[in-house]
Amino acid sequence: MDIDWIDLYGYKCRYRHAKSSKPVLVFLPGSMQTIENCDDIFSKLSKDFCIYQLEVPGISESDYLPEEKDFRFLGRCVEKFCESLSLDCISLLGFSYGALVSYGFMLESQRVKCAALGGACRRLNESATSDILDAYKHKKDKQAFAQFVTESWMPENTGRSKAIKRAVVSAIRKMSDDMLDKYLANTKRIIINEQNEHNTQPTLLFCGDRDAMISQQEVTEWSTYFLDAKVHFIKNCGHLFHIEARGEVVELTRDYFLSQGDDWKGFSLVGTSISDPTNERVEIGGGR
Template identity: 25%
Template sequence: MRTAVTAAQDSVEERRLAFQGFSYTCRIVHQSAPRTAPLLLLGGSSQDRYSWQSHEKWLAPLCTLITVDLPGYGTSDFLPARYDIDFLGDAVQHMLAEIGVPEVNLFGGCFGEVVGLRFAQRHPESVRRIVFAGAANRLPGIYTEAVPRLSQALGRGDIEGAAQGLVRLFMSNPEAGRVRRHAAVARLLQRQFMNQTPEEVRKALEHNTRLVTHGCYEPLPVPEVPTLVFTGEHDTLCTPEMGRELAATMPGAWFTTVREADHLVTVERREESADLIARFCTDRPVDGLPYCSALESPAAELTGASSAR
């Protein structure tokens, strides 16, 4: 366990836990005077429990923050691909029980949405609000097409080739539209992928196998809680249309896009994405924001269109 004190929150605690024989670690940024329920941040497959530290100055004053390296990710134990998304969703519930948190505001970005949605479907009593970013209810075609090439490159040790492919996969083409910090974020991703350890490469290969084998979506009931889905307006991996499709399956969900951003919206526009999450989780207005498109209600629009026919 590691504890530290900063100005933005009371303390930071790390807990090493084990679920069905697999060890994993969560990070808790405590807030003694919260304005809302604890916020659980589930990031993408290439993110870990420290990836959200740059958002803490905006989020930590509002509530306790929880991040985690689930089994198979970050510094946690390797998880064979036969363990599916249900297992990871149940691991999230196990963590909350172990740290004594009965209910959370749930954020899931990219792969974090895949795990977060399954967690919410299987443990609806633990979810107060839902925010998903860069999200979809199916594997993007460009991802399933890229996986064999990326896995082969990683398997033969061509880290540079795999890194270049991953950057192209996650980031939009410059011609798609203006994206804040596009070049800087591309360089950051390239370095991150190039600096992977052999164990991280092994986990990345297993992650790809897990997703392709088990898929990312099950049409199970979703809790009827306040829900927001957003993505960058130029997201070419999980496109805005995919985000709308996901929102349409969630009762009463709102959808919006963040201007001048792509799939890595939470990196390219940190302050704006943190503001959007914070506003939604504290019941403040999220319509009319200068960095977002107009709010949409895909489920209601779909119902209206069906009624009109």
């Protein structure tokens, strides 16, 4: 497994890969996930895939991305990444914030054979939006911010909730000011985006059945925007499914990708146009 850097439209971004002759999988993690804390998932999926994990602009060690840049811009960054590395036919895995980046990419690219998007929906409900805005009140106090995140976004009644909350609080308290600024900008980006466009790629949508951020109804509603969608809910699990149910998530997504087979004939983009962000101003909107 090797870690490299790549320039994506002026933003320096970090990625790692486990190259092989197996089917290509591009993995876009959540806003607080990093190359370092996704080792287990990355290692397990590398047994069946030639896997690339990309930290898009605004994630971890990659350059800060202003909150006015939308998910379509980030989708173009992923398209640029795949183009630069000659990744022509891929499976796509996105977690939470990374699922929204993935969807922006799916609207910009003809490279995606199939996708699995976890912990996301078409738009945030008013309660979740209010929680995100309230988080900004604590951005100068990491302890208060960590407490707010765990109390607002993590349910009490999942199997490992206490241990996970302690881990989340510890991680936030250790964040540099630069990392916290990135996370808050990414969080704000979610509010100003709404996924209203359709696409035809086969897609698995999944989340925990006790997710405090999004509901099963919202995920099911988003599935109607896909021509070929499956929906799965992980039992007794909150928003941090990659920690609470890591083994199930790996098995679920791996089996879904492998079930799609090798007979890929491409797809058609529905209601979208592809453009180069270096030649036009990227506006807010066009995402979730």
